[in-house]
Amino acid sequence: MKWIKNLESIAITKTSGKCPHCGSNNTDYTFVGNVGGVGYGEIWCNDCKSAYHLSRVLITKEYNLNKEIPKNIIYR
Numbered sequence: 001m002k003w004i005k006n007l008e009s010i011a012i013t014k015t016s017g018k019c020p021h022c023g024s025n026n027t028d029y030t031f032v033g034n035v036g037g038v039g040y041g042e043i044w045c046n047d048c049k050s051a052y053h054l055s056r057v058l059i060t061k062e063y064n065l066n067k068e069i070p071k072n073i074i075y076r
């Protein structure tokens with residue numbers, strides 16, 4: 001799982017860290033859903049457009065929530 005370090009980074013620092021594909025620090029993430037419920041997450045790189053989808057995440061208010069997800073991302 002290429003994005004495991006990014007998941008760890010989000011859990012610990014609330015930032016998404018280095019892109020596992022191109023090494024850029026220009027990554028971002030969002031969790032989508034209502035606080036207290038289960039939603040989903042997306043992590044992406046703004047440079048090479050690589051992205052990762054998390055299908056079930058617990059939504060809590062300390063994370064980036066409901067940000068706009070770029071349209072041209074590639075899941076890999």
Ligand SMILES: [Zn+2]
Pocket residue numbers: 019020021022023024045046047048049050
């Ligand atoms: Zn990248």
